[in-house]
Amino acid sequence: MRLQRKRRLTIIAGLMALVAIAVGLTLYALRANIDLFFTPSQIAAGDAPHDRTMRLGGVVKDDSVQRDPDSLAVSFVVTDFAQDVPVRFDDILPDLFREGQGVVVIGTLGDDGDFAAQQVLAKHDENYMPPEVADALKATNSLPEGAGNSAG
Amino acid sequence: MRGKQIGMWKLIHKLGSPKWCYQLCGRLQPVFWIAAAALLAVGAVWSLAFSPPDYQMGDSYRIIYVHVPAAILAQSVFLAMTFASVVFLVWKIKLADMAASVMAPFGAAMTLLGLFSGAVWGIPTWGTWWTWDARLTSMLIQLFIYIGIIALRGAFSRPEQGAKAVAVLTLVGVVNIPIIKYSVSWWNTLHQPATFTLTERPAMPESMWMPLLLMVLGFYCFFTALTLYRLRSEILKRESRTRWVQEAVK
Amino acid sequence: MPPPESTATAAPTLAPRGLAATCVRQVKRELAIARRRGSEWINPLLFQALVIVLFPLGISPEPALLATLAPGLLWVTALLAVLLSLDALFRSDFDDGSLEQMLLSPQPLPALCLAKTFAHWLLTGVPMALIAPLLGLLLSLPAAGVATLMAALLLGSATFSLIGAVGAALTVSLPRGGVLLSLLILPFYIPVLIFGAGAVNAAIAGDPVTAPMALLGAMLALAIAGAPFAIAGALRISVDG
Amino acid sequence: MTVALTGRGLACERDERELLHGLDLDVVDGTLLRIEGPNGSGKTSLLKMLTGQLAPTAGTLSWRGQPLARARADYRTALLYLGHEPGVTTSLTAMENLAWSAALADLCVDAAAIEAALQTVGLYGFEDLPAGQLSAGQRRRIALARLELIPRPLWILDEPFTALDRAGVAWLEQRLLAHRDAGGAVVLTTHHEFAPTACIERLRLGATHAAA
Numbered sequence: 001m002r003l004q005r006k007r008r009l010t011i012i013a014g015l016m017a018l019v020a021i022a023v024g025l026t027l028y029a030l031r032a033n034i035d036l037f038f039t040p041s042q043i044a045a046g047d048a049p050h051d052r053t054m055r056l057g058g059v060v061k062d063d064s065v066q067r068d069p070d071s072l073a074v075s076f077v078v079t080d081f082a083q084d085v086p087v088r089f090d091d092i093l094p095d096l097f098r099e100g101q102g103v104v105v106i107g108t109l110g111d112d113g114d115f116a117a118q119q120v121l122a123k124h125d126e127n128y129m130p131p132e133v134a135d136a137l138k139a140t141n142s143l144p145e146g147a148g149n150s151a152g
Numbered sequence: 153m154r155g156k157q158i159g160m161w162k163l164i165h166k167l168g169s170p171k172w173c174y175q176l177c178g179r180l181q182p183v184f185w186i187a188a189a190a191l192l193a194v195g196a197v198w199s200l201a202f203s204p205p206d207y208q209m210g211d212s213y214r215i216i217y218v219h220v221p222a223a224i225l226a227q228s229v230f231l232a233m234t235f236a237s238v239v240f241l242v243w244k245i246k247l248a249d250m251a252a253s254v255m256a257p258f259g260a261a262m263t264l265l266g267l268f269s270g271a272v273w274g275i276p277t278w279g280t281w282w283t284w285d286a287r288l289t290s291m292l293i294q295l296f297i298y299i300g301i302i303a304l305r306g307a308f309s310r311p312e313q314g315a316k317a318v319a320v321l322t323l324v325g326v327v328n329i330p331i332i333k334y335s336v337s338w339w340n341t342l343h344q345p346a347t348f349t350l351t352e353r354p355a356m357p358e359s360m361w362m363p364l365l366l367m368v369l370g371f372y373c374f375f376t377a378l379t380l381y382r383l384r385s386e387i388l389k390r391e392s393r394t395r396w397v398q399e400a401v402k
Numbered sequence: 403m404p405p406p407e408s409t410a411t412a413a414p415t416l417a418p419r420g421l422a423a424t425c426v427r428q429v430k431r432e433l434a435i436a437r438r439r440g441s442e443w444i445n446p447l448l449f450q451a452l453v454i455v456l457f458p459l460g461i462s463p464e465p466a467l468l469a470t471l472a473p474g475l476l477w478v479t480a481l482l483a484v485l486l487s488l489d490a491l492f493r494s495d496f497d498d499g500s501l502e503q504m505l506l507s508p509q510p511l512p513a514l515c516l517a518k519t520f521a522h523w524l525l526t527g528v529p530m531a532l533i534a535p536l537l538g539l540l541l542s543l544p545a546a547g548v549a550t551l552m553a554a555l556l557l558g559s560a561t562f563s564l565i566g567a568v569g570a571a572l573t574v575s576l577p578r579g580g581v582l583l584s585l586l587i588l589p590f591y592i593p594v595l596i597f598g599a600g601a602v603n604a605a606i607a608g609d610p611v612t613a614p615m616a617l618l619g620a621m622l623a624l625a626i627a628g629a630p631f632a633i634a635g636a637l638r639i640s641v642d643g
Numbered sequence: 644m645t646v647a648l649t650g651r652g653l654a655c656e657r658d659e660r661e662l663l664h665g666l667d668l669d670v671v672d673g674t675l676l677r678i679e680g681p682n683g684s685g686k687t688s689l690l691k692m693l694t695g696q697l698a699p700t701a702g703t704l705s706w707r708g709q710p711l712a713r714a715r716a717d718y719r720t721a722l723l724y725l726g727h728e729p730g731v732t733t734s735l736t737a738m739e740n741l742a743w744s745a746a747l748a749d750l751c752v753d754a755a756a757i758e759a760a761l762q763t764v765g766l767y768g769f770e771d772l773p774a775g776q777l778s779a780g781q782r783r784r785i786a787l788a789r790l791e792l793i794p795r796p797l798w799i800l801d802e803p804f805t806a807l808d809r810a811g812v813a814w815l816e817q818r819l820l821a822h823r824d825a826g827g828a829v830v831l832t833t834h835h836e837f838a839p840t841a842c843i844e845r846l847r848l849g850a851t852h853a854a855a
Contacts, residue, residue, distance in 0.1 A: 004716060007510070018627035025620035032613035052607055094279025096208060121278045124209065124344050131207040241635075244698075289592070296589035303585055307576050312657070316639040317572045321586065324568055324632050327624070331593075393659055419751045427746035431732075431739065438734035438773060499728030506694055507747040508719040514747075642696040 037104075044083040048109055056085060056105040056115055057123070065099055078105060078115070085109075089117040096122035168245040170387045171396050177380040177387075184377035191370030199363035206360075215273040217364055221371035223266035226294060227329055229259030229375065233301075234326045237319035249315040250390060252322065253305060254382035258375060260298035267291055286335035287343040294332060297325040311390075424509050425517035432521030435494075442490055443525040447533060450483040454537045465542035472541035473551065473602035477595050479537075480530050480555060484562040485587065487526050489580045491518075491570040492637065501574075501641055511637065512630035519567045519633070527559025543606075550605035550615075557618040558598040564622075564629035565590045571636035594621060645707070646672050646721070646797045646828040648693065652702035655688050662688050666702070668846060670797065675823040676830045677837070680848030686832045687727065689848065690801050693830060694724050720749070723795035725803055729786030733775030737761055737785045740774060741792055748793045760791035765811070779806040790818060798822065800831040816841070 036054040038047065048054060056078055064077035072091055076099075077084045087105055097103065097120060107117035199217040206213040233255050239248035270288070271281040282288065301318055308314030336343050356364075391397045419427075436443050457475055458468060495501040504514050531552045538548055569587040573579030601614035648670040655663040662685030670676060670693075678686050691697040692704065695711050695718060706714040706721075731740050738757055745752040761770055764784040774782050783806045790798065798819075804812055812835060819829050820841055837843050 015627050018623045022620040022623040022627070025616040025623070029613040029616040029620070032610070049607060049609065094277065096277045097279070101208070119280065121280055121283065124277050131205065293589045293592055300586040300589065303582055304572065307573070307579070307582050313575065313639060317636065320632055320636050320639065321572060324590070419746060419749055424746045424749060427743060431735065431743045434739055435732065435734050494732070497728065498732055499726045499730035500732055502726045502728070503730035503744065503747055505696065506719055506722065506724050508716060508749050509747065638696070642691055
């Protein structure tokens, strides 16, 4: 009986140790940038690799969108309000894409510092509101950064 | 203390008695059907006709009124199945297994609906109907787990054995639920965080979240009503040899 | 035969072996069986090698293209090869009654299951990791990824074996459980595949690989903690349920 | 080392089909109990129930005064079970099979002890051949060598006489009687008829269940 009890304690201790290892390793891994997602600040700091497919997250800077009248080509600037990254894109943009909107851009960072986008995805956050409310908030300049600040 | 324990046991066994449960389901069923119909009708009209459009997404955001309830149910149903599996494995109450077996197809359907409505919503907002981010991928895995559970039950020629095997698989499959739940906060995903949390007010005005809440509750009531309905026929099927069923059918 | 002696109750007192010794014996038994039935563990490796050969022929022999696909292809084929080996894991023990003997042993069944799964890993995951550089060569895998590929395969295939054994135990009593087994197990393999291939890709790009490797380790730790109990429960259901 | 396996009011139901009902039995020191009945009368299910693999749907099964479910670890160190398929792996030799059996039983045995057991069951000279190369009767003897190798008071045997030749049957019958006479207990199913002088107990399954 005592042996059984001892065995049971050993098993519980072992299980707890294994779960602790799993939790520790997961927390460690989550601190690292595992899914190649970068903000403009990180790119400016030189953290991002060049010529690799990665994801850039940020907000489309106001008055930065320039469309080529003859083709689909478009360029704009993604900002996190500290640093900017110029982006080039040559395909159809999502409806939700607009200046001040949060976006996730998949593409590669060129050596010239330009980001060549393969896909532009408009990110929506958990803030929903009717247009009148948004206008009112904008008027008082208290619109939450949620107009798209979902870069992080 | 001891007397209380015995009382508990009696209650558990009474709840576990198919005949008693059959009658209880019959009595509760109309309540939930009516509640579901009322909630879904009010919620649908409110959300489609009266709640304001989103300032950015316009009317397309209204998919949220299907998408969010479906996604919530997809996970809740699995948790309910997990609970039923534990009850079945520990106390060997067959009724728990019957409940788990009738819930699984509904859970799979809700997962599919969540994925489908998400895809439809994704086209106008994100610009893509599918992306391999953590939330979408873990939800797809959830669908496969549901399908696996349904397939495993069907594969056994002896239902009792299949029931136990399914219960074990359900307990293994529950590891995916926290992954779905936290995928949006652990990784930088395209998917937005949860609309409803227990601790905070939703980040939308009342005119938007009230119909959503009605829809979620309506889905829950619909799920409950459907489960009670299907549980009744499952009880009749499995207990078809007993005298009370033969008398009830007559 | 000599006349029976009445040894029933007057048997010599035999010293107990202890759990560790029993588990070692279990592993040795599995290795001895594998030695006699060589095809059972060599076939999945051959299968993996053959499937790898299909890609240069079927897609394109262009080294640059193959190099980008290599980490994913090596992981997907390893996953499929493990899947192929799983159906036999408990099958013959179930058929000849050995499983029933394990179930009635005074030793804890989860420990025996862990030993058996460990042997399965020794016979599939470890050789797979060892031949990975060779297969990588066929796909022009950049040299920078080879060491990480081997290490990640060692970790990930152990998780494959543990999760797979749960599925094998659940389906062992079904006459044709093979396809169903794949359906049950594949969803649980997806996270291992994502981070396993992710680690190799990171190594090739020169990024740190510690984060995906840590996640592979976390999944293995969870699998070691949970799978033996699930396998044991599933086996009891399959044998007598 | 006393055997005390008691069943009261045992019932067994498999997939809504009732196999046993209201069965009482006592297995104690010196019991040799033969379970009889036509095919499908639940003989194997009863044996599985007695080994603790199958829980009775009603009634209680106790080991040394404790419910079997709670005394499982103790029970398994007293039980030797040979199933319908006796657990002899065809790709392993007789020696390897028995070494594994001993390990499962948590016993430390050396090669000499295994050889002695194999010799007793008439497998001298076949120790190192894979069991798949032996005849069905010889494989059965490998399984029966466990009776010699692993000292356990309670034997539960499902059709142990299957595939044995006449000499083997005679030996096994003697061995079972000797185990009983030495104070052990045996529960078995078999189509073999014991000699009338053996005075074994019988439990007939079927329409009515007589107490053992």
